Amino acid sequence: MSVYQKVYGEFKEMYYGSAAIGIIASSCLGAIAAMFILMTGHGVWQMLQLFLVVMISMGYNTAVLACLPAKQVLNSLIGSVSVNLLFILYYGIMMML
Numbered sequence: 001m002s003v004y005q006k007v008y009g010e011f012k013e014m015y016y017g018s019a020a021i022g023i024i025a026s027s028c029l030g031a032i033a034a035m036f037i038l039m040t041g042h043g044v045w046q047m048l049q050l051f052l053v054v055m056i057s058m059g060y061n062t063a064v065l066a067c068l069p070a071k072q073v074l075n076s077l078i079g080s081v082s083v084n085l086l087f088i089l090y091y092g093i094m095m096m097l
Contacts, residue, residue: 039091
């Protein structure tokens with residue numbers, strides 16, 4: 001059994017608790033990514049990146065509120081966390097250089 005299947009089984013079993021924790025995690029990571037993006041400026045490129053971060057984070061919240069199937073909600077959570085972490089890591093590394 002793959003890691004994804006194990007995580008999906010646990011997510012589906014405890015859907016409401018996992019969805020609530022996912023909303024908190026996705027929103028916090030999105031806020032941190034938005035902060036890093038805005039720390040570098042407020043040009044068109046930064047606004048496009050900010051738009052992407054906000055849409056990805058809000059997409060997960062929308063999936064939970066729309067009562068989509070657990071698999072779609074989990075996939076949107078994985079996408080949201082992945083994109084936000086990529087932005088956080090990129091800007092974190094760029095600020096250290």
